[in-house]
Amino acid sequence: MADISRRNWLAALAVAGGGLVESQMAGNANAMTAQARDREHQAHPLARSALEFGARGDAKKDNTAAFQKALDAVYAAGGGIVSVPAGRYLFKGHLTMPANTSLEGVFLAPPAYIHAKPASGTVLLVTEGRGQSDGVPFIGANGNNCTIRGLGIYYPDQDPHAASPAPYPWAIGPATAAPVEDLSVIDVALTNPYQGINLVGAPRHYIARVYGHPIKTGLIVDRCYDIGRIENCHFWPFWAAAGTPACNWIQAHGTAFVFGRSDWQYVFNTFSWGYHIGYQFIATPQGACNGNFLGIGADSTFEALRVEAAQPASGLLITNGEFVGMIGTESQGFAIGPKNVGQVVLNNCGFWGPSNRIGTIQGNGPVSLIGCNFQQWDKNGHGEPAILCDGAPTTVMGCQFLHADRKKLVGITKQCAGAIITGNTSMGSAFTLQRPGRLPRTRFQIHSNIAAGV
Numbered sequence: 001m002a003d004i005s006r007r008n009w010l011a012a013l014a015v016a017g018g019g020l021v022e023s024q025m026a027g028n029a030n031a032m033t034a035q036a037r038d039r040e041h042q043a044h045p046l047a048r049s050a051l052e053f054g055a056r057g058d059a060k061k062d063n064t065a066a067f068q069k070a071l072d073a074v075y076a077a078g079g080g081i082v083s084v085p086a087g088r089y090l091f092k093g094h095l096t097m098p099a100n101t102s103l104e105g106v107f108l109a110p111p112a113y114i115h116a117k118p119a120s121g122t123v124l125l126v127t128e129g130r131g132q133s134d135g136v137p138f139i140g141a142n143g144n145n146c147t148i149r150g151l152g153i154y155y156p157d158q159d160p161h162a163a164s165p166a167p168y169p170w171a172i173g174p175a176t177a178a179p180v181e182d183l184s185v186i187d188v189a190l191t192n193p194y195q196g197i198n199l200v201g202a203p204r205h206y207i208a209r210v211y212g213h214p215i216k217t218g219l220i221v222d223r224c225y226d227i228g229r230i231e232n233c234h235f236w237p238f239w240a241a242a243g244t245p246a247c248n249w250i251q252a253h254g255t256a257f258v259f260g261r262s263d264w265q266y267v268f269n270t271f272s273w274g275y276h277i278g279y280q281f282i283a284t285p286q287g288a289c290n291g292n293f294l295g296i297g298a299d300s301t302f303e304a305l306r307v308e309a310a311q312p313a314s315g316l317l318i319t320n321g322e323f324v325g326m327i328g329t330e331s332q333g334f335a336i337g338p339k340n341v342g343q344v345v346l347n348n349c350g351f352w353g354p355s356n357r358i359g360t361i362q363g364n365g366p367v368s369l370i371g372c373n374f375q376q377w378d379k380n381g382h383g384e385p386a387i388l389c390d391g392a393p394t395t396v397m398g399c400q401f402l403h404a405d406r407k408k409l410v411g412i413t414k415q416c417a418g419a420i421i422t423g424n425t426s427m428g429s430a431f432t433l434q435r436p437g438r439l440p441r442t443r444f445q446i447h448s449n450i451a452a453g454v
Contacts, residue, residue: 057087
């Protein structure tokens with residue numbers, strides 16, 4: 001019988017170019033709506049077409065000056081929309097968006113599989129900044145209330161078969177060190193930027209329905225002192241098929257989502273596939289993150305979730321997550337780093353692999369695993385436990401350890417500050433722990449766990 005597992009099917013589809021069929025279908029649908037969107041913009045008193053300022057979607061003319069004139073014109077009129085009809089617009093420079101301006105293409109939903117030669121849709125071809133990862137963003141917001149919507153961004157000189165990808169600046173981000181408030185990116189394809197969306201110093205950002213395959217970093221948040229929202233973003237191999245050097249580089253070096261200092265970050269229904277790290281929480285000079293993360297997923301990673309730091313008071317609440325750590329001998333679903341002091345709660349999350357461990361818990365911030373499902377650990381056969389408690393006080397409650405026969409479920413080291421392990425189920429012959437001798441009952445409570453058979 002043919003192997004029709006999800007992961008093999010996805011890999012075969014990427015290699016075979018099956019996405020081109022979906023691209024054509026999506027292209028036809030978007031082509032039908034393009035004229036309606038243009039008519040809507042032309043009827044709006046604040047909308048101006050980029051074509052009025054000399055833009056041409058022929059993939060030959062440099063459109064940097066024309067687009068900048070259009071953005072400056074709507075800003076001078078008090079703010080408004082620059083409408084970009086279907087076409088392939090070449091850029092040899094970067095754009096700066098003044099306050100209260102929008103750059104809007106024809107897509108009414110996030111496009112996928114945007115390449116250099118689609119017949120329809122609004123596609124921006126970027127060539128500036130090769131070799132300069134710290135250069136100015138291709139689209140830089142220079143004021144509040146900027147919106148990028150309904151278009152695809154593609155780097156035609158980025159070669160998926162090169163030994164390593166070429167660095168470029170961020171595709172989208174602030175153009176100034178001052179805070180840029182209410183930056184929105186909606187219905188956008190980031191096909192192959194080296195760096196996707198920079199939200200450092202962008203409070204109250206709204207990122208929704210962004211698809212693509214950013215190479216080094218998909219998205220970063222930092223210096224966000226007022227609530228930011230990210231939803232329905234999907235980063236996986238739209239551009240570099242499985243097995244190509246670019247796809248392998250991303251798997252070895254890339255990170256899909258990075259969160260530094262952010263106060264009450266909200267993230268909903270986001271997904272990544274094939275990155276070294278799916279979600280990374282770091283400490284910056286401004287601090288760490290706290291927030292609510294619901295329905296987030298990371299598949300085919302080295303570490304699906306890495307928490308190097310979380311805010312001490314509020315921490316991270318992660319619910320209904322799906323995490324797969326499977327690439328490399330030391331792969332794992334999650335890792336709580338030794339310097340973390342914030343609380344981390346993982347509620348109703350699923351972890352599978354094949355992984356070395358499901359998770360490693362270090363640091364000082366309390367960690368809770370509640371109602372989670374674990375399977376496919378100890379892939380190297382070294383007797384690794386699913387969960388290693390190696391520092392922070394830990395609660396493991398109401399979790400399921402699947403396919404657990406003859407495997408260690410929880411490991412406790414001498415560095416563990418304390419643990420409550422209760423109400424869990426081993427789908428194996430015994431609920432097996434690894435511990436450094438007798439544990440004091442004042443710091444460790446292990447009871448009411450059952451083995452429910454193979």
